[in-house]
Amino acid sequence: MRLPRPAAVLMSLALLVSCGMAVAATDTLNAVQKRLLNSAASAFAQGDYRPAANALPELENTYMGPWVGYWSLQPRLKSVTQDQYQRYAKHYPSGVAHHLLRQQWLAELAQRKDWSDFTRVLQAGSIPDLISLRCDAARDPLLSTSMVVAPFFLWSGAAANDHACNAMARVYLEQGQITPPELWLRLQQMYEASAFDAALRFAPFLPAAQSGQLAPTVTAPAAWISQQIQHYGSNKWPTGQTHLLVLALLRLAATHPAQAAQFVRTLGVLSSADKSLVLYNSAYHATLSFRSESGHWYAQAYAADPQFRPRPQLLAWMVRTALRDGNWSMVEQATQQMDAVQRQQRQWQFWSAVALLHRGHTQAAHTLLAALESPWTYYGQLAMATLNKPLTLKPGDPPAPTEARATPGNNAPERTAITLYHLGLYFDALTEWDQFLKGLNGTAEIKAAAQVAFQHEAWLLGIHASSLIRGGEDWQQGYVLPYAQKINAAATQTGLRRAFLAGLIRQESGFAFGIQSDVGAQGLMQVMPATAQWLQTHVAAAANADLHSVSGNLTLGSHYLSLQQQHFGGSELLAAAAYNAGPGAPQRWLNRWTPPPGPWAGPIFTANIPFQQTRHYVQSVLTNTVVYAAILDQKPQAIWPQWRLGEVMGQTQ
Known part of the structure; x- marks a missing residue:
């Protein structure tokens, strides 16, 4: 399920009208405060900060104060000042609302290239988890390089279209701290991700002989390859041209995989690893449209270089293609190429077991399937089905509970999450709720939290809490049936x-x-x-x-x-x-x-x-x-x- 977030939450901040020293928050709201809160939340969902700003003097020292302050700030990100953010941070120095606001404010400061204030905000708290903000920190000229990881490591771990990380990379390329081989590797990753527009922005950082040729590898890859063959032949090209050739073939693989595969067969200039790379990508793009040749190209990719390790997405689709073809040997071949983390995922464990079963290794297959059995997961249920086991309720399990009436909660974050839920701000409610759940200890406390959510008819929050119970053993809580x-x-x-x-x-x-x-x-x-x-x-x-x-x-x-x-x-x-x-x-x-x-x-x-x-x-x-x-x-x-x-x-x- 995609959890919606009001449009105003996506990118903005606003002026905080009232602030002061933090004081103990009250844990109840009177009728006037409830009315003001409802009005502020409803307006914020529509991108309007003014009702929250007007309500803040009345609500700032309640348990909902941090959120009302956030709503009064967030919708006008472009006009806020550092002093206004600092006053909010001083009044509400911690909590989920401040965490969200700090991340959004850091992103805005980086956009402005206000590195003085960016440095001040960043150093006042922990390094953000968002890779975009870590890339912004890496290009902050006022921060010591000891504060960030190696720039290429950070860049290569980001999404190919990540604006902040690509901006950071350009800074380090200008300084010579990202090497030409690293740039070629990153361009290859961008082409594999079909991030062609982002890749073209790095043309100026290529050697002069290749810089002007990057665009044709995107706009007319087949024509560019044919022209290069006429000029250089099929077997020996300059190193830079070979790099461009690989990029052009990756581009072609995304649109005309058969043509890319044909070029691979005729071009002796490609290394075995390059051939494998292009064929894996050709097979991947072909299999997404159910082309029958995709299994053949996967087999060719493996044969070209058995030591080559394609990215996880390609191996995942190699398994799926093999399932379509009934090629159980290829299922095993693909899973064996996966790294340890991917190989341990339930879906690949399951299909490995099925491949063993089809290849006559019954005992090994049953051992794997038994370890996967679970009534709570898709592949756990499939494992039970493969072992001819029905899903059976444990003796004495009652049916799902009916809707219960609300009872007061005593924990402020718990109460805040439930309040946000009933205000219709589901994304913020789940964010607050998840942070609250992280502080609980063990199954009993999680069950108790879920029960409180259900008592308040915050069904989504209760279901989320139940999903965190190891083994999912609580049928009643995990599978409520309101309405x-x-x-x-x-x-x-x-x-x-x-x-x-x-x-x-x-x-x-x-x-x-x-x-x-x-x-x-x-x-x-x-x-x-x-x-x-x-x-x-x-x-x-x-x-x-x-x-x-x-x-x-x-x-x-x-x-x-x-x-x-x-x-x-x-x-x-x-x-x-x-x-x-x-x-x-x-x-x-x-x-x-x-x-x-x-x-x-x-x-x-x-x-x-x-x-x-x-x-x-x-x-x-x-x-x-x-x-x-x-x-x-x-x-x-x-x-x-x-x-x-x-x-x-x-x-x-």
Whole structure:
């Protein structure tokens, strides 16, 4: 689930009108203060700082004071002064709101190139975790170089399009502290990430013979390569031209992978590592569109240089391609190339076990699968299914609890998070809540925190707390079902399984009925206004449904989900994919590649969903569904049927 953040929170700061020495915060709010708080929060969500500024004198010494001060500052980042920030920091020297404000203020100071104030703010606290701010610190001329890591190490660890880190790199390139080989390596990383515009800004730092040729490797790579072959032949090029050749081939791999692979076969100037690099990238881009050649190119990439270690993303898709092809040897080959951290991820452990199973190593496979078994994770459930074990509630486990009434909380951060939640500032509530949870000790305290959240009907916060319990052993807390009667009614009306509907809502919104995504999706089922309008026009039962009410949102969302499930032959898996990515996406993927019938069709199709967000979404919804089915039906659940693809391309599975 993407957690929405009001537009004003993304980038801004404002004038703090009232401040003073920090005093003990009051732990209750009177009626006037509550009204002022609601007005300030509502305005802040719309980017307006003024109600918070007006309310601050009344609220600054309450437990919500740091946040009201933040709301009065944040929406006008461009006009704030260092003195105004310092007064806020003096009054509220710690806490989540100050942490957020400090990060945003540092970013603004770096943008202004106000290194004097940047240095002062940075040295007043810990070095920020954000790599962008660490890059800003690295280019601060007033800071000692001993305060930062080696510039290339920092640069190479950042996203290819990170503006701050690229700006830092240009400073160090001018000083000669990033070497030419390091620049070529970073450009290669940028081309692999398709960050071509960012890469072109580094052309002036290349040797003169190559500087003017960088742009053609992006705009017309095939033509540039052909011209160079005419000039130099196929076997011996100057070193700088060879570097450019690798970049041009990486660019070509992203758009015309077959052409890139063909050049690799004919160009003797490439080293075995360069050939492997280009072929891995060709295979990767080809497999995202389900091209049948991708498995062949992966095999060629490995054969070109078995010692070459491609980046983790390429190996991940090598496994997924091998699953599509039923090439279990390649699954093992790809996982063996992974580094220790990637190899230990549950998904690759699982597929390694399946590869062992298909290759006749039953005992080794069962040992791996047994270690992965879990009712709480997607691959844990798949491991249980592979071992022919149903998901069964432990004896004596009661069903999920009903909604409870609120009871007072005594912990200030806990109370602050719950207050933010009910003000509709879900991102800030989760940030405050997560910081509070980090200070707890052990399962008992986390369970108690979750229970307080549920008592206050802060369902998303309680679910998040429960997810941190090692092993996820608390069914009641982790899988609450608020709005149970309305969910049951919507499921009955549309023919959906209530466990499926509940599982999807848990992933979409965490049962936070007022949540809104950054693209405008609304409510429990995150329905887009345009979708709601279409349903109100075309589905009689949804004609009068109110997008912004609990019942209306459920009516609209459940009808849309039901339409997707009907379209995809009853498959909950494909319905979930369509609900997240749009109905055209799974149909397009199926048209390009249809899995053969059998129990593995669903999991292998899911593993090959090209969009990471949709892939994880489907896995989470299906996992939630099985757990809710076990709770609601109070009987063991067979796991394989949850992942069937239904009637696909004329085949029933």
